[in-house]
Amino acid sequence: MNEHDAPGQPGIRPIPQRRVIDKLDEYMSRRDYAGAERHLNYWLAEARQGGDLRGELTVRNELIGHYRKTGEREKAVENVDAALALLDRLDYGGAISAGTTCVNAATALSAFGENERALALFERARPIYESSAHTQPRLLGGLYNNMALACAALRRWDEALALYEKAMARMETVEGGALEQAITCLNMADLIASRDGMECGEARIDALLERAAGLLDGFAAPRDGYYAFVCEKCAPTFDYYGWFAEAEKLKGEAERIYAGA
Numbered sequence: 001m002n003e004h005d006a007p008g009q010p011g012i013r014p015i016p017q018r019r020v021i022d023k024l025d026e027y028m029s030r031r032d033y034a035g036a037e038r039h040l041n042y043w044l045a046e047a048r049q050g051g052d053l054r055g056e057l058t059v060r061n062e063l064i065g066h067y068r069k070t071g072e073r074e075k076a077v078e079n080v081d082a083a084l085a086l087l088d089r090l091d092y093g094g095a096i097s098a099g100t101t102c103v104n105a106a107t108a109l110s111a112f113g114e115n116e117r118a119l120a121l122f123e124r125a126r127p128i129y130e131s132s133a134h135t136q137p138r139l140l141g142g143l144y145n146n147m148a149l150a151c152a153a154l155r156r157w158d159e160a161l162a163l164y165e166k167a168m169a170r171m172e173t174v175e176g177g178a179l180e181q182a183i184t185c186l187n188m189a190d191l192i193a194s195r196d197g198m199e200c201g202e203a204r205i206d207a208l209l210e211r212a213a214g215l216l217d218g219f220a221a222p223r224d225g226y227y228a229f230v231c232e233k234c235a236p237t238f239d240y241y242g243w244f245a246e247a248e249k250l251k252g253e254a255e256r257i258y259a260g261a
Contacts, residue, residue, distance in 0.1 A: 013050030015043050017058050024062060029225035031258055033070055040066060057086045057097070061104050068108040076112065080105040096135060099128035103139075107146045115153040122147040141170035141177065145184050152191045164188050176222075178215040179230045185212035186237045205241065213238070213246050228257035 020043045027036035040063050047055035060083040067076035083101050092098040106121035122143065129135045129143055148163035167184045171177035189208040192201040216234065219227065231250040238247040 012052055013046075014052045015047045015050065015055040015059075017055055020055075020059065021062070025225070028229075029258075033066070036066055037063075037070075053086055053090055057083060057090065057101065060086065061101055064104050064108045068111050073112045076108045077114075080108055094128050094131075096128065096132055096139075099125040099132075099135075099143075100139065102128075103143050103146065106150070110146065110150045110153065113153075115150045119147070119150045119154065122150060136174075137170045138174045138177065138180070141167045141174065141180055144170065145180065145187065148184075148191075149187060152187070152194065155194075157191065157195045160191055161188070164191070176219075178219050179227065182212040182215040182234060183230065185209070185215070186234055189241070190237070209238065209241055209243055209246075213243070216250065223253070223257060225257065228254040231257075 020039075023039055024036055027033075027039060040059055044056065044059045044063065047053075047059055060079045063079040064076055064083060067073075067079065083105060087098050087101055092101075102121040102125035106118040106125070109115075109121070110118035125143060126147070129140050144163045144167035148160040148167065151157075151160035151163060164184050164187060168181055171180045171184070174180070185208045189205045189212075192204050192208070195201070196204075198205070212234065216231065231254040235247045235250040235254070238244075238250065
């Protein structure tokens with residue numbers, strides 16, 4: 001049972017959040033997106049029927065991430081709106097859970113091009129994360145990286161670069177943070193290409209790609225489903241910049257892991 005379960009509250013039947021997440025991880029390790037969706041929607045119905053608002057918030061957050069990955073904008077935004085409404089009903093205010101929900105919602109909105117709304121949610125989450133002694137560095141790194149993406153999409157280049165640097169610094173302190181650092185390097189390369197152009201930015205772009213490749217290739221363990229997901233996510237960027245061998249290597253590594261080799 002985790003911090004969001006609601007034992008002892010009359011009339012509430014809390015869902016087993018930890019087991020729900022563990023089972024979701026099993027589906028995602030096999031790239032079984034249809035199974036993951038069925039699983040989450042089943043537990044969403046259970047949480048709602050049992051009056052478990054905290055459990056519902058957890059499932060809504062997972063559904064936001066799921067539909068972001070599968071590119072289903074309408075379903076993602078529906079769950080964003082529902083999750084934000086739950087924050088008000090639960091009166092979470094400045095709790096870390098509120099910050100995490102705002103970041104999750106903002107990341108999805110940014111992925112679907114709603115960068116102004118996304119940035120407002122990132123700015124809502126930032127003081128929560130930065131003021132709490134309990135904020136994990138990984139959460140701050142994710143906030144800075146994804147907030148930078150929204151800034152870059154709005155052509156707020158200087159703000160975006162400063163946030164990317166903050167993300168890199170945070171993830172240096174996190175075990176296994178090399179994967180997120182690699183993603184941030186590639187995001188920075190895209191920013192340089194957009195701001196300066198491919199020709200003027202070539203040297204800096206290549207340096208960032210080389211650093212990202214080194215972080216991915218040198219990553220030891222665990223080379224699990226998440227590592228495969230990151231490889232799959234990064235490969236198209238290497239392809240775009242002409243690093244075809246690196247892209248193929250990452251695609252092959254992802255396929256090997258997903259196949260259970």
